[in-house]
Amino acid sequence: MALAVKSEGRDAIKRRALLSRAVFLVPGLTYITAFMLIPLGFIIAYTFLSRGTYGGIEFIFTAENYTRALDSLYLGVLIKSILIASTTTILAFLIGFPVAYAITKLPTNRQNLLLVLIVLPFWTNFLIRTYAWIVLLNTQGFLNKGLINMGVISQPLELLYKPSAIVLGLLYAYIPLMILPIYSALVRIDPAMKEAAINLGATPAQAFRQVTLPLALPGVLVGAIFVFVPSVGNFIVPELLGGGKTIMVGNLIRDQFLKARDWPFGSVLALSMVIMLLMLFFIQARVNRRVLGDARA
Amino acid sequence: MPVHNKLGWLRIPLYGVLVFLYLPISVLIFMSFNKSDSPFMWTGFSTKWYSVLIHSPKIMEGFKNTLIVAIVTTIISIVLGTLLAIGLARYQKSSALEAVALTPAIFPDLALAIGLLALFTSLHLTLGLHSVIISHALFCMAFVTAIVRGRLSQIDSSLEEAAQDLGDSAVGTFFRITLPSIKPAIIAGGLLAFTLSLDEFVIAFFTDGPSTPTLPIIIYSMVRFGVSPEINALATVVLLISALIVTIAQRNVKVQDQI
Amino acid sequence: MSSFLNIAGVSKRYGDVQALNNVSIDIRENEFFALLGPSGCGKTTLLRALAGLESLDSGVVTLANEDLLSVPANKRPVNLMFQSYALFPHLNVYDNVAYGLRREKLDKTEIDQRVHDVLKTVALIDQKDRRPSQLSGGQKQRVALARAIVKRPKILLLDEPLSALDKKVRSEMQLELKRLQHEAGITFIIVTHDQEEAMSIADRIALMDKGVVVQIATPVEMYSAPKTKFVADFIGTSNLFAGTLGSGTITVQGKSLPTPVTALSAGAKAVLVLRPEDISLGIAGTISGTLVSSNFYGGSSLLFFDCGFEQLVKVSCALNQVPPVGSTCHLSWSASDSILLADA
Known part of the structure; x- marks a missing residue:
C-alpha cells in the first residue's frame, strides 16, 4: 500500500536524526574537549616532565615533581590548606x-x-566582597x-592577617553554596516522612x-563539595585577608x-586539587545511592 | 493546606546570616561616599571619588576591556550552551555527557586557568582579550547549559512531538516551539554568563596579556598594592551592576534552583 | 456493641474553607469503617486529626472513653498508613517495620519476633533486607501496612491505601485488608473517594460532602435507602429525575412518572431515583425511547436510551438481550423499587 506522501526511505530519516544530534552536541562538546579536557591532559603530562630553564617545560621524563610534593614543606602547606578549607566547610554546614x-x-x-x-552576593565580584572585610575589620x-x-576596647584589635580571617573570608564567599543544596534537599523531602x-512514636527531635x-545528607555533601573545593584552591582570600603570612x-x-x-611542580599541586574534587564526587555519589536507594543496587 | 510552623529560635541563624552577608557590602558602599583620602577612615560626605573614577583613563580602559570580554563571552556561551542543553535533553540522554558538560562550572578555577595557560603557551598564542574570551566562554557556557537544561526538563517533550505530528518540520519545530519555550532560560543564562565574565578574576589573571587588563585585574592590583582611595567607589559601581543584572535574571528563571 | 471511637461535634476551618463542620461519628470496636466522599470533603482532614497531625477548632474525640485529642501525636494508640506510604528510603524493609517498635524502647528479641511475624503475615519476609526503591507498588503498600500494624494500634487509619495500585492488584489487596483486619482484630478506618471500594470493603460507611457527614450506613442501606440526592448520585449508578410532585406521580420535564409511597406533599420539588437494574425492557412500559449506545461491562451491559429527557436513561441488561442500537424500546419498572427524595 503506497502512502500518498512521498516516502523518504528509512536511511534518510536515520541520517536526519544523526545530523540534528550532531548539530546540537558537537560544537559544545568540541569546545569543552579543546579547552578543558586537552588542557587537563597538559597538566597531567607536565607532572612527569622537567622544568625549563626560563620557565615552561622540557621533555625529559621525571617523577621528581611528585617526590617534591611530599616534601614536608609543601605537604605542610597542603595539610594547612585542607585544614582551613575543612574548618570553613564545617562552619558553613553548622x-x-x-x-x-x-x-x-x-x-x-x-x-x-x-x-x-x-x-x-555570591554572584557579585569576589575580590570586592573579600576587600569589603578589610574595610570593615581594618585597625x-x-x-x-x-x-x-x-569604650569596649582602648587599642584597635588586629582582626586581619591570620588564619581565622582566611576562614571568615572563605565562609563569607561560599556559604550560599552550602545553604542552597541543603535547602533543595530539604524541600524535596515528602512532609509525610516526618x-x-x-x-510511629518518634518525638519531633x-x-x-x-x-x-x-534524607538531607546528599544535599549537605553537595554543599560541602561546593564550599570545600573553591576554598582549598583559593589564593585571593589568603593573600588579602591572610596577609601573605599563611600561604x-x-x-x-x-x-x-x-x-x-x-610549571611541572605547579601541575602536580593543581592535579592534587582535581583529584580531591573527583574523590569528593565519588563519595557523594555513593552516599546518595545509600540514602535514596537505587533500584539497580 | 499545611500551616507553617513558627520559626522560633531559627530566626537567629536566618537573620544572622543576612546581616553577615550584607554588613561588609553595606559598609563598603557607605565608605565610597567618604571625603577622606583613606578608604577606611570616615571624615565626611563626598561624591568626589566617583568623578575620579570617570576621569581615570586606566579604569575606563579596564572597563572597556571587561565589557568587550563579557559581551563576546555571553554570545558564545548562549549559542554553544543552548545547543548543548537541547542536545542533552532531546537527542542524547547520557549522565556521563551531562557531567562533562557541567564540569567547567565546578572545576577548580585555578586548575582551569593553568591548563588554559599551558595550552595557549604551547600553541604560541599571544595572550590578550581573545584568550580571556576563549577561557571565559568555557565555564560561562556550562552555566547556560545548566539553566537551559533545567528548563527543558520541565517542558514536556510531547509539545515538540505534537508540532511535528501536526506537520511542522524539524527546523520549524525548533524555531517555533523549542526556542520560544526556553527563551526565559536563555535570557537568564546569558545574563549570568555576562556577570560571571564581568567579575571573573582568576582565569583572566592567567590568560590575559599585560597590555589589556580587565577591570577585576585592575581591582586586584588596587587592593593588593597600596589601597587607592577611589577603590570603594569603583567597588560600589561594580557590585551594583552585578546585583542589578542578577536580579533581572532572577525574574526570568529561579536561579537558585539551578545550583 | 458500644461506641469505641466517639467523634462528637468536630469542626475545623482553614481560612475561608470549612473543612469539617460539626462532624459526629461513632465507630465500634473491630469495625471496618470507611470515610467516603469526593476530594475536598474533609475526610482526610478528619483522618489526620485522629492521628494528631492536624489540630481541631472544636469538638471532642474519645477513644474507649478517654480523651484522644489531649494525647500527643507520637503517643496515640492510633497508626496511619499514608497515601504515599511514606516509607523511609534510607532504611530497609526490616528497619522500616521495626522503626515504631524501637521508639517504644521494646526489648530487642521482642522487636525481632514481632517484625518477623508481621513480615510473614504480609508475605515479605524474603524482602526484609531490600530498600523501598527496590520494591513493587504492591510490596511497598504491604510494608506500609506492616509498619503500622506491628505497633498493635487500637485503630489503624488508612489514607487512600489502594489508590496507587493498578486495578487487579487493588482487588487482591482489598481482600488482603479484610483478612488482616479480621486476624489482627484492629479497628480500621479507611479514607477513600472510590465508592465501589468503600462498598466492597467496609462494614459501615460515612459519606461526607463539603465538611459535613451526609449519611452513615451499611453499604446495603446506603445503596437501597440513600438519604439525599447527593448520596443517591454518589453511590452506584442511578437515574435521577428532578420534578414536581403530584398525587402518586412526579412531573419531570413534562412527563409524568409513578412514585412510591411518600411522606412528601403534592407540589413539592422532588427527585425520583431509579437504579438501572430495576428497569426492564418490554413491549409495554412507562416510558419509551431509542437505544443510543450500549456499554459492555463483563457480565452485563449498560444501555443508554433517549426517552425525551435532558439526560439519557441508563438501563442494565443481560448480554444476550441487548437490542440493536437505534431500536425503540419500552422501559418499565415497579414504582416501589424507585426512591423518592426531597430536592433541595
Missing part, C-alpha cells in the same frame, strides 16, 4: 543547615525572596572605631535526627606558574 531549615518553614513567596537575598576600620568609641516518624537529617596551596600553585616558573 550555620547553613539551620538557615536552610528555617527557609523551608516560611511561606513560599518569602522562601523565594530569602533565597534571592542569600544568593545575590582603622569600622568595627575597631566603633568598639573604641563605645509525620510518619511521629505517627527523633524524627528530625532519624529521618530529616539522613595556602592556591598561592603555591600561582607562584609556580607566575613567579618561580616551575
Whole structure:
C-alpha cells in the first residue's frame, strides 16, 4: 500500500536524526574537549616532565615533581590548606543547615525572596566582597572605631592577617553554596516522612535526627563539595585577608606558574586539587545511592 | 493546606546570616561616599571619588576591556550552551555527557586557568582579550547549559512531538516551539554568563596579556598594592551592576534552583 | 456493641474553607469503617486529626472513653498508613517495620519476633533486607501496612491505601485488608473517594460532602435507602429525575412518572431515583425511547436510551438481550423499587 506522501526511505530519516544530534552536541562538546579536557591532559603530562630553564617545560621524563610534593614543606602547606578549607566547610554546614531549615518553614513567596537575598552576593565580584572585610575589620576600620568609641576596647584589635580571617573570608564567599543544596534537599523531602516518624512514636527531635537529617545528607555533601573545593584552591582570600603570612596551596600553585616558573611542580599541586574534587564526587555519589536507594543496587 | 510552623529560635541563624552577608557590602558602599583620602577612615560626605573614577583613563580602559570580554563571552556561551542543553535533553540522554558538560562550572578555577595557560603557551598564542574570551566562554557556557537544561526538563517533550505530528518540520519545530519555550532560560543564562565574565578574576589573571587588563585585574592590583582611595567607589559601581543584572535574571528563571 | 471511637461535634476551618463542620461519628470496636466522599470533603482532614497531625477548632474525640485529642501525636494508640506510604528510603524493609517498635524502647528479641511475624503475615519476609526503591507498588503498600500494624494500634487509619495500585492488584489487596483486619482484630478506618471500594470493603460507611457527614450506613442501606440526592448520585449508578410532585406521580420535564409511597406533599420539588437494574425492557412500559449506545461491562451491559429527557436513561441488561442500537424500546419498572427524595 503506497502512502500518498512521498516516502523518504528509512536511511534518510536515520541520517536526519544523526545530523540534528550532531548539530546540537558537537560544537559544545568540541569546545569543552579543546579547552578543558586537552588542557587537563597538559597538566597531567607536565607532572612527569622537567622544568625549563626560563620557565615552561622540557621533555625529559621525571617523577621528581611528585617526590617534591611530599616534601614536608609543601605537604605542610597542603595539610594547612585542607585544614582551613575543612574548618570553613564545617562552619558553613553548622550555620547553613539551620538557615536552610528555617527557609523551608516560611511561606513560599518569602522562601523565594530569602533565597534571592542569600544568593545575590555570591554572584557579585569576589575580590570586592573579600576587600569589603578589610574595610570593615581594618585597625582603622569600622568595627575597631566603633568598639573604641563605645569604650569596649582602648587599642584597635588586629582582626586581619591570620588564619581565622582566611576562614571568615572563605565562609563569607561560599556559604550560599552550602545553604542552597541543603535547602533543595530539604524541600524535596515528602512532609509525610516526618509525620510518619511521629505517627510511629518518634518525638519531633527523633524524627528530625532519624529521618530529616539522613534524607538531607546528599544535599549537605553537595554543599560541602561546593564550599570545600573553591576554598582549598583559593589564593585571593589568603593573600588579602591572610596577609601573605599563611600561604595556602592556591598561592603555591600561582607562584609556580607566575613567579618561580616551575610549571611541572605547579601541575602536580593543581592535579592534587582535581583529584580531591573527583574523590569528593565519588563519595557523594555513593552516599546518595545509600540514602535514596537505587533500584539497580 | 499545611500551616507553617513558627520559626522560633531559627530566626537567629536566618537573620544572622543576612546581616553577615550584607554588613561588609553595606559598609563598603557607605565608605565610597567618604571625603577622606583613606578608604577606611570616615571624615565626611563626598561624591568626589566617583568623578575620579570617570576621569581615570586606566579604569575606563579596564572597563572597556571587561565589557568587550563579557559581551563576546555571553554570545558564545548562549549559542554553544543552548545547543548543548537541547542536545542533552532531546537527542542524547547520557549522565556521563551531562557531567562533562557541567564540569567547567565546578572545576577548580585555578586548575582551569593553568591548563588554559599551558595550552595557549604551547600553541604560541599571544595572550590578550581573545584568550580571556576563549577561557571565559568555557565555564560561562556550562552555566547556560545548566539553566537551559533545567528548563527543558520541565517542558514536556510531547509539545515538540505534537508540532511535528501536526506537520511542522524539524527546523520549524525548533524555531517555533523549542526556542520560544526556553527563551526565559536563555535570557537568564546569558545574563549570568555576562556577570560571571564581568567579575571573573582568576582565569583572566592567567590568560590575559599585560597590555589589556580587565577591570577585576585592575581591582586586584588596587587592593593588593597600596589601597587607592577611589577603590570603594569603583567597588560600589561594580557590585551594583552585578546585583542589578542578577536580579533581572532572577525574574526570568529561579536561579537558585539551578545550583 | 458500644461506641469505641466517639467523634462528637468536630469542626475545623482553614481560612475561608470549612473543612469539617460539626462532624459526629461513632465507630465500634473491630469495625471496618470507611470515610467516603469526593476530594475536598474533609475526610482526610478528619483522618489526620485522629492521628494528631492536624489540630481541631472544636469538638471532642474519645477513644474507649478517654480523651484522644489531649494525647500527643507520637503517643496515640492510633497508626496511619499514608497515601504515599511514606516509607523511609534510607532504611530497609526490616528497619522500616521495626522503626515504631524501637521508639517504644521494646526489648530487642521482642522487636525481632514481632517484625518477623508481621513480615510473614504480609508475605515479605524474603524482602526484609531490600530498600523501598527496590520494591513493587504492591510490596511497598504491604510494608506500609506492616509498619503500622506491628505497633498493635487500637485503630489503624488508612489514607487512600489502594489508590496507587493498578486495578487487579487493588482487588487482591482489598481482600488482603479484610483478612488482616479480621486476624489482627484492629479497628480500621479507611479514607477513600472510590465508592465501589468503600462498598466492597467496609462494614459501615460515612459519606461526607463539603465538611459535613451526609449519611452513615451499611453499604446495603446506603445503596437501597440513600438519604439525599447527593448520596443517591454518589453511590452506584442511578437515574435521577428532578420534578414536581403530584398525587402518586412526579412531573419531570413534562412527563409524568409513578412514585412510591411518600411522606412528601403534592407540589413539592422532588427527585425520583431509579437504579438501572430495576428497569426492564418490554413491549409495554412507562416510558419509551431509542437505544443510543450500549456499554459492555463483563457480565452485563449498560444501555443508554433517549426517552425525551435532558439526560439519557441508563438501563442494565443481560448480554444476550441487548437490542440493536437505534431500536425503540419500552422501559418499565415497579414504582416501589424507585426512591423518592426531597430536592433541595
